[in-house]
Amino acid sequence: MRPDDWYLTEDLDEFLARAGDFLRSRPALHTVPLTVADALRRRGLHLYGPQAPLFGLLEADDGTVRATLVHTPPFHVHVTALTPQEADTLAARYTELDRPLPGVSGPQETAEAFAAAWQRHTGTAVAVDKRQRLYRLHELTAPEPRPQGRARIAGPADRELLVRWFKEFQEITGGVGQDAGNWADARVSYGGVTLWEAADGTPLAMAGATPETAGQVRIAPVYTPADLRGRGYAGAVTAEVSRAAREAGVAEILLFTDLDNPTSNGLYQRIGYRPVADFTVWGFGGAER
Template sequence: MRPENWYLTDDLDEFLSRAGDFLRSRPALHTVPLTVTDALRRRGMHLYGREAPLFGLLEAGDGAVRAALLHTPPFQINVTALTPQEADALAVRLAGLGRSLAGVSGPKDATEAFAAAWQRRTAAAVAVGKRQRLYRLGELTVPEPRPRGRARIAGPADRELLIRWFEEFEEITGGVGQDPGNWADARISYGGVTFWETDDGTPLAMAGATPETAGQVRIAPVYTPAALRGRGYAGAATAEVSRAAREAGASEILLFTDLDNPTSNGLYQRIGYRPVSDFAVWRFGD
């Protein structure tokens, strides 16, 4: 596998025209590139940072796309499934361009292969930052006992709370730094966050959802302030968002969990989510 076989571009339209069918062919496994490219298309190429995104694809001899990547600095590079040879060729290509990478995210085996290749080619320190599992909703089961309260879609008056909760969520999960105000504005614009709140209107937890693209919706983020955890609020909010996505016509409703958090993994399975595949995030250092 030669490094030059990887085609790289900063043109989103060109990337989607060439790789779009490939991404849509497996919408669950490709949920991240599908939702990120959709957000870039709708909200601008510098949505995630000042540096321009980079896209890439790898074609087989018959012209069919077999792998893809996207990089929206300062986030990690995201890759689809790769063989070790494909991962090594990509590492050579990106290292040759002097591309700075904070890490890699994607399917477990692909990220492990790319991290090893990146270390070989750049001598960078690499370490697993997060082990994840992708789940798909089967039969929705509302968790019992249902906590007191009700669901409500967050609106403009909730902007400051959304910003604060998103900042807290990012701190806990080790987020890379998407602008909280931009995130809140985007979610408010399409009703992308649902609160579970008290009967008098005090928010207790939130569950978000990405816009539908290629038939799939991903639930994220799910957050409850520390003092309110363990009372079923996050489960109730997640069940409500999942129900709404299904009723709106999404064919696949997905979410990622941190495998080091058995509480959330157990919760989502009780709601009706079933494992699809394991993913990982690797972090790179000097």
């Protein structure tokens, strides 16, 4: 296998025309490229930053797509499952490009193989940034005890709150790139954030959901301000968003957790989510000494 076996393009329409069937064939495992491509299609190619996104695909001998990549700077490149050899050839191809690469995310073994290959090809130090687990909703179970309050869809009047909470969420998760105001406007436009509020209307927590694409929706972000945590608000609002998606007929309701956070992993399992696969985010630093 040669590095130029990877076909790379900045044309989203071409990428989806060639790789769409492959991505839709496993919507849970491909939730990230599906939802990112959908967001770029809806909101413009420069949604995440001024540099053009890059898309890639790898075809088998019979012409069918067997792997893809999506890179939206300043985020890491996201890759679908690869063999170690495929990961190596992709890393080699990336060294030929004039594109900064801060890291890689993907299925656990694939991301590890790519990071090791990148280190071999470039001499760059690599390290795990985050270990994640992808969950799928099975039977929804309302959290007990149910906290006081109620759920409602966030509207235009909530924009300032959503911007503030999204910035706080990015700070604690190390997120970069997406403008909080643009994120809030987009989510409000399709009812993509649900708030859990007290009886007097005070917002206590939020849970977002991506638009449905290929029969899947991903719950994200889930956020409770620090002084309100431990009271069941996150579980209640996540269950409400999950219920609404299930009642709307969504086939795959998904979410990611940080494996270093046992509280969230336990919470989502209690309300009916079950593990699908583990993913890893690797960061690439400077040259090794």
